[in-house]
Amino acid sequence: MPTFSPPRRAVAGLAAAVLLLASCASDDNGDDEVDVTDGDAAFVVDDAWARSTPAGRGAVYFQITSSDDDAIVGASVDSSIAAVVELHETVAADDGDVDPSMDGDMDGDMDGDTNGDTNGDMASGDDEGHGGGMMEMREVASIPLPAGETVVLEPGGLHVMLLDMPEMLEIGSVFDLTLELETAEPLTITVSVRDA
Amino acid sequence: MGSTDVLRSPKRLRWWAAVLGVALGLAVVGCASDAPELGGIVRPQPLAVGDISLPVAAPEAADSFEFSADEGRLLVVYFGYLSCPDVCPTTMVDLRGALAELGEAADTVDVAFVTVDPERDTPEQLDNYLDHFFDRYVALRPSTVDELRAAEEAFTASSEITVNGAGVVEVAHSATTYVVGPDGTVLVEWAFGTTPELMADDLRLLLGDLADS
Known part of the structure; x- marks a missing residue:
């Protein structure tokens, strides 16, 4: 939209600044990844990691900031890592708004607002576990990426779930994860396997 | 100021002294139990699981x-x-x-x-x-x-x-x-x-x- 060009550029500038900051911070662990797609939208992806877990299932976490409104609508990895990749969220099971219809609803047109509440939960940080409170995972159709907002995928919250992993994820290894986005071109990020 | 006068009146002073005393007492009690406390959840009535x-x-x-x-x-x-x-x-x-x-x-x-x-x-x-x-x-x-x-x-x-x-x-x-x-x-x-x-x-x-x- 032409009328939005100047602010968009400003946001892109801001994202670039964040990008610079992130690259400074990356000295700590060296596994930060920054990627910029076509001139239109810029993404900053920080601290992409997966926990070393036995074969079977695993989870990938990272922080992502998009210069434009967008959403992660899917993800994929090489089949040597996992046969199936899904977007998941761990929630307190008793918060009541589990929507089974969301499962498998990955095709068709994606409404960025579908998971608006998801985003709210996430921004407020971790759900503190309550004694005896049930936690469950549910698949989410998309992870909204509001322009300029850093969306955090972390243990106990949003994560990219790896299913049918033929091998254990070895500490120190890396693999590529491709994120499908609602608007921008697919984004490939490098995930480091950690023992953390 | 009225409030200052009230504070200065002997009766009030005694009252404040009492409050201070209680507060100090509580503080001492607090210190007595100031041994490090468990950070996790402790139930007043512990769960008994030994029979399971x-x-x-x-x-x-x-x-x-x-x-x-x-x-x-x-x-x-x-x-x-x-x-x-x-x-x-x-x-x-x-x-x-x-x-x-x-x-x-x-x-x-x-x-x-x-x-x-x-x-x-x-x-x-x-x-x-x-x-x-x-x-x-x-x-x-x-x-x-x-x-x-x-x-x-x-x-x-x-x-x-x-x-x-x-x-x-x-x-x-x-x-x-x-x-x-x-x-x-x-x-x-x-x-x-x-x-x-x-x-x-x-x-x-x-x-x-x-x-x-």
Whole structure:
């Protein structure tokens, strides 16, 4: 939209600044990844990691900031890592708004607002576990990426779930994860396997 | 000012002195109990779990394992399942971190993992999974739903396995970690997300209490 060009550029500038900051911070662990797609939208992806877990299932976490409104609508990895990749969220099971219809609803047109509440939960940080409170995972159709907002995928919250992993994820290894986005071109990020 | 006058009146002064006295008294009481306190959840009425037992699946199969720590030791209990990619491994790694922080004292802490998904979690898989996180562990695998429910009830844990419309098995479970003493009661509970540091502090404190008694 032409009328939005100047602010968009400003946001892109801001994202670039964040990008610079992130690259400074990356000295700590060296596994930060920054990627910029076509001139239109810029993404900053920080601290992409997966926990070393036995074969079977695993989870990938990272922080992502998009210069434009967008959403992660899917993800994929090489089949040597996992046969199936899904977007998941761990929630307190008793918060009541589990929507089974969301499962498998990955095709068709994606409404960025579908998971608006998801985003709210996430921004407020971790759900503190309550004694005896049930936690469950549910698949989410998309992870909204509001322009300029850093969306955090972390243990106990949003994560990219790896299913049918033929091998254990070895500490120190890396693999590529491709994120499908609602608007921008697919984004490939490098995930480091950690023992953390 | 009126209020100042009120403060200065002998009656008021005595009143304030009394308030101050009570406050000091409370502060002293506070100090007396200022010994380090457990960071996790402590129930006024501790859960009694010592009468409950479950079959051992790994590292070596055995008929029954009772939920009480050996003398002078602590038993950490977690209810989880293997196809849990997020919450369970996170807790296992946090617990491993706590044990690492304890150093040698970790030798007096045992770990028991109860699968809430015994149908899918085989003894071999349980062994492989726990071996990934711990040097010493016990994998408990209920042989019936009733057995699982009885154990969960004692700990006030819960789990639910459902199959969704797409045929995918989904597991919801309480993600609390329990520390059981030699008396078969739960001494402290840690909610999901408790830091390894807090766990280590609690374990150190409890081991100290055991040594004193």
